[in-house]
Amino acid sequence: MNAPTDGAAGTAPALVIADVSKSFGDQTRRVPALGKVSLTVARGEFVSLIGPSGCGKSTLINIVAGLIDGYEGRVTVSGAPLDGPHPSIGMVFQDDSTFPWLSTLQNVEFGMRMAGVNATERRERAMEMLDLIGLRSFADRYPAQLSGGMRQRVALARALAMRPEILLMDEPFAALDEQTRMVLGEELLRLQEELQQTVVFVTHNLGEAVQLSDRVVAMTARPASIKAILEVDLPRPRDSSIVSSDRYGELVAHLWSLLREEAITAFNQRDAAQAGAVR
Ligand SMILES: Nc1ncnc2c1ncn2[C@@H]1O[C@H](COP(=O)(O)OP(=O)(O)OP(=O)(O)O)[C@@H](O)[C@H]1O
Numbered sequence: 001m002n003a004p005t006d007g008a009a010g011t012a013p014a015l016v017i018a019d020v021s022k023s024f025g026d027q028t029r030r031v032p033a034l035g036k037v038s039l040t041v042a043r044g045e046f047v048s049l050i051g052p053s054g055c056g057k058s059t060l061i062n063i064v065a066g067l068i069d070g071y072e073g074r075v076t077v078s079g080a081p082l083d084g085p086h087p088s089i090g091m092v093f094q095d096d097s098t099f100p101w102l103s104t105l106q107n108v109e110f111g112m113r114m115a116g117v118n119a120t121e122r123r124e125r126a127m128e129m130l131d132l133i134g135l136r137s138f139a140d141r142y143p144a145q146l147s148g149g150m151r152q153r154v155a156l157a158r159a160l161a162m163r164p165e166i167l168l169m170d171e172p173f174a175a176l177d178e179q180t181r182m183v184l185g186e187e188l189l190r191l192q193e194e195l196q197q198t199v200v201f202v203t204h205n206l207g208e209a210v211q212l213s214d215r216v217v218a219m220t221a222r223p224a225s226i227k228a229i230l231e232v233d234l235p236r237p238r239d240s241s242i243v244s245s246d247r248y249g250e251l252v253a254h255l256w257s258l259l260r261e262e263a264i265t266a267f268n269q270r271d272a273a274q275a276g277a278v279r
Pocket residue numbers: 024025031032033051052053054055056057058059060222
């Protein structure tokens with residue numbers, strides 16, 4: 001049901017989100033998490049979603065991942081309507097999602113094993129991914145023997161080994177220190193360019209959004225809608241040295257000017273909610 005249904009799949013945008021909105025709770029207490037959001041992502045494009053804490057970014061990305069239903073609007077992937085988790089959508093989360101009892105190689109093979117890819121092809125694709133992310137020599141190590149940054153690379157390799165049409169990343173580097181984050185950002189840029197991977201990336205980090213993206217979607221305070229879309233006209237291929245360019249600085253400053261008011265609104269929303277809770 002989730003496979004592309006027509007010959008247009010090759011030309012259809014990777015992702016179309018049309019008038020999607022979502023509320024949580026019941027009639028007595030409804031929390032509108034997402035206003036009406038419409039966004040089209042082209043094949044091979046890197047799009048970031050950025051907005052204040054609690055505005056609804058994860059809700060949106062989880063809808064696209066097929067992990068949340070009961071929403072209004074439509075989502076299509078390569079021209080086919082989304083109907084639950086999609087085999088060609090990969091996801092990398094903020095929390096370490098490696099399995100501690102599996103080696104690096106087995107972790108990378110895991111998704112393929114679940115999808116029924118045969119053992120030879122599984123091994124071949126996993127080793128190819130480990131080469132690509134520079135972890136071949138760690139194939140037999142277990143997550144406890146790896147750093148946090150390496151574990152996130154394993155999670156990334158596991159998702160990419162499935163050859164997803166769309167890779168969703170929900171604050172994948174948020175738990176890492178700034179320098180590791182920069183290094184992994186650079187690695188992600190390289191992989192994305194090499195694989196021409198479509199990526200939708202959620203972050204709180206303005207610099208990271210500008211460094212990595214073709215477009216940055218600035219979202220309003222909850223319920224999230226799209227406030228503005230920033231086109232990032234920095235040259236590609238890029239690496240982390242782009243952060244020293246004037247244009248990078250201008251784009252980050254512009255992004256903050258779009259988000260500042262929303263961050264203040266979200267801050268006040270949280271204050272009001274806390275005051276309500278202690279009253
Ligand atoms: N399963 C749920 N049930 C009830 N409310 C929810 C649920 N999931 C999210 N929410 C609420 O919806 C709103 C949006 O949450 P969401 O996690 O999408 O925001 P976010 O922008 O990703 O936040 P953050 O930046 O802090 O990760 C929040 O008020 C949250 O409390």
